Amino acid sequence: MHHHTRRDFLRNTAVGSSLVCSLAAGWTDLLRAQDTRGATAPPRFDLLVKGGRVVDPSQALSGERDVAIAGGKIARLAANIPETEARQTLQARGKIVTPGLIDIHTHVYDGVAPLGIPADPTCIAKGVTTVVDAGSAGAHTFPGLRKYVINVVDTRVYALLNISVVGQSTLSPDNSHGELLDLRYVNPKLAVRTIEQNRDVILGVKIRLSRHITGENDLAALRLAREAADAVRLPLMVHIGGSYSPLRDILALLKKGDVITHSFRGQPGGILDDQGRVLPEVRAAVAGGVHLDIGHGQGSFSFDTAEKALRQELLPGTISSDVHQFNVNGPVFDLATTLSKFLHLGLTLDQVIERAATNPANTFGFPKGLGTLREGAEADVAVFALAEGDFEFVDALGQKRIGHRKLNPAATVKAGKIYGSASIPVVRIGRASPRRLSHQHFG
Numbered sequence: 001m002h003h004h005t006r007r008d009f010l011r012n013t014a015v016g017s018s019l020v021c022s023l024a025a026g027w028t029d030l031l032r033a034q035d036t037r038g039a040t041a042p043p044r045f046d047l048l049v050k051g052g053r054v055v056d057p058s059q060a061l062s063g064e065r066d067v068a069i070a071g072g073k074i075a076r077l078a079a080n081i082p083e084t085e086a087r088q089t090l091q092a093r094g095k096i097v098t099p100g101l102i103d104i105h106t107h108v109y110d111g112v113a114p115l116g117i118p119a120d121p122t123c124i125a126k127g128v129t130t131v132v133d134a135g136s137a138g139a140h141t142f143p144g145l146r147k148y149v150i151n152v153v154d155t156r157v158y159a160l161l162n163i164s165v166v167g168q169s170t171l172s173p174d175n176s177h178g179e180l181l182d183l184r185y186v187n188p189k190l191a192v193r194t195i196e197q198n199r200d201v202i203l204g205v206k207i208r209l210s211r212h213i214t215g216e217n218d219l220a221a222l223r224l225a226r227e228a229a230d231a232v233r234l235p236l237m238v239h240i241g242g243s244y245s246p247l248r249d250i251l252a253l254l255k256k257g258d259v260i261t262h263s264f265r266g267q268p269g270g271i272l273d274d275q276g277r278v279l280p281e282v283r284a285a286v287a288g289g290v291h292l293d294i295g296h297g298q299g300s301f302s303f304d305t306a307e308k309a310l311r312q313e314l315l316p317g318t319i320s321s322d323v324h325q326f327n328v329n330g331p332v333f334d335l336a337t338t339l340s341k342f343l344h345l346g347l348t349l350d351q352v353i354e355r356a357a358t359n360p361a362n363t364f365g366f367p368k369g370l371g372t373l374r375e376g377a378e379a380d381v382a383v384f385a386l387a388e389g390d391f392e393f394v395d396a397l398g399q400k401r402i403g404h405r406k407l408n409p410a411a412t413v414k415a416g417k418i419y420g421s422a423s424i425p426v427v428r429i430g431r432a433s434p435r436r437l438s439h440q441h442f443g
């Protein structure tokens with residue numbers, strides 16, 4: 001009865017009914033906040049992402065919540081936060097709201113590695129706030145990646161250092177000669193020095209093990225990469241597929257915390273045997289703490305392999321795009337499209353977001369507070385429309401599937417700032433009408 005009296009009191013004092021709904025959880029705090037906020041006091045939040053379905057597997061959350069941001073951090077995650085408490089509101093009703101996505105396999109060394117793309121139009125403009133450039137740069141070319149990309153673009157860029165000093169600068173469709181054909185370009189000491197000088201942004205060592213990249217050198221190069229990674233106590237990311245040596249010999253050199261990328265590629269050199277069964281060595285590696293990453297790429301994701309692996313209950317730990325110059329216009333496009341392919345394959349929305357936000361944040365030594373919407377975390381938020389219909393998805397082998405749900409990026413917030421092509425209205429206090437943002441930070 002006492003409770004009802006309070007509710008009536010609040011209704012009569014013209015506090016919004018939405019506030020009343022959330023009173024059960026700590027109404028006194030809210031009331032105090034209202035009381036102390038004078039008519040001229042500024043709103044306590046910088047931005048409110050309002051009314052969306054929040055999917056945050058880091059806290060096992062899937063439900064309607066508002067996300068309030070202040071000072072570049074998540075300030076409050078709750079139902080029915082009044083719009084009057086925020087300077088601006090991003091209307092997310094009917095949308096999916098997730099932590100800013102983390103793509104752990106991209107190539108954003110635009111202009112130096114032939115496969116590099118500009119980071120921002122494909123990443124931060126499409127819900128991906130943090131990426132790992134997976135080995136575009138080696139020790140000789142890393143200073144440029146730092147100076148001209150990491151320090152400059154809006155997307156938060158980390159890197160894995162290629163064990164070859166030249167990185168991925170030698171290989172293009174017109175010059176298909178890889179960076180490990182000559183082991184004189186593999187220099188663990190130089191890699192270690194570069195990593196020690198850039199530990200704030202280099203999270204591991206990358207090596208690509210396909211025959212056209214390594215010739216007969218794959219295991220020798222992998223041992224040198226192992227030596228460098230162990231010296232700096234960071235993980236290795238190993239690109240598999242079409243290797244000179246059998247996959248089992250490669251897996252034998254991996255350790256807990258290492259990452260296999262291109263896990264669901266087609267044969268040869270993939271995770272399945274001739275009968276389509278998951279190799280026992282792959283199961284053993286996963287049991288030993290090796291992570292399976294997708295890294296869709298231009299040639300490294302097969303619906304057929306994925307369907308067989310998932311039927312045998314082998315799920316990837318992380319879903320990444322390997323987006324680059326030769327797949328950004330299809331079949332990869334962006335991370336959201338890769339995630340949509342996994343929705344088609346039968347993963348739940350929570351499972352795909354877990355593999356593109358929660359798990360990636362734990363795969364490498366990122367700073368704490370990425371990949372989650374917990375209060376106090378970095379205010380990285382992605383908003384998607386989950387479209388329904390018939391969508392044709394194409395894998396790296398040209399195989400097609402028709403899926404019925406597609407995640408379409410609608411807005412991105414990084415450290416509290418709205419980026420990219422927000423396609424949903426942003427309402428600012430004091431403005432008469434909603435305003436559409438169009439490439440706000442891309443000029």
Ligand SMILES: [Zn+2]
Binds near residue numbers: 295
């Ligand atoms: Zn790659």
